[in-house]
Amino acid sequence: MNFIYDLHRTMMSQNLILVYQGDFTQESTKSILSMAERNLDSSGEDSSIKRKVFNVMVEALQNIVKHSDELVDGQTRSHAAIFLIGKESNRYSIMSGNPVRKSNVERLKKNLEHINGLDKDGLKELYKEIIKNTTISEKGGAGLGFVDMARKSGGKLQFEFPEMNADYCFFCLKVNVPRDTE
């Protein structure tokens, strides 16, 4: 059972304060949010930072609920994804990982790179542009999640797509929220 200790040590060394793996639904989203909120409250975190962390968390979690692809591997079908929060002295990191079909990777990458290429005003313009012209998709999204995360974070969205198998990549996303208030 050494893996338990290993997992514990990994979490400690990566400064993870919350890890959830499993099926993601609106119900699990609410539970994760309230757990994280309690944690932020009990640590006496500044309310504006708390709000930003909450904001990024909601978008990250609802992205998984709405967009994570079902992994089909032979007989096995899985919706499993992972969500993590890290806390360091100068920042919170909101991280997620979920399977995406390889055919969706290029579009996702382009979208993220486009957002990362914009400054504060550029993001604001893009947000207004999308909200004026978008309609809520069948999945219930407005297409604004990444833009909003970038705005609330004030930094770049970090992402990687390690390969899972011939058909899927694992979409890893990391968004930092600084803890130093200006």
Place this chain on the structure above:
Amino acid sequence: MEILNLEGTEDTPKIILDKKNGIFEISGRSLPEDSAEFYRPVLEWIEQYGEQANPSTDFVFKLEYFNTASSKLILDVLSALEDIKGMKILWYFHEDDEDMEEAGQEFSELVEIPFEFKTY
């Protein structure tokens, strides 16, 4: 006109739309699973109200948090209010919540309705 009264929950806002008593308010948190479905009765109520609106309407938004899918629906609500004469938006934000203040300013730039900003 019937009163629309929805109790707030941990992921949906409290909503009171009461023509007779002149109370029009959306407050709390908005991150429903299906934002379009959640706001449909609100949009329907406003459409009806538009046909027989009070001479003036102060519509209060006092939101603590909303997700991006809700922001699209809030814009739809504002667009529906835009055509009603005597409409004014009272946009409340917590005094240290710059993001909520900025969100209100952005909405005010997207619709032709007077906005009044207030802190709580």
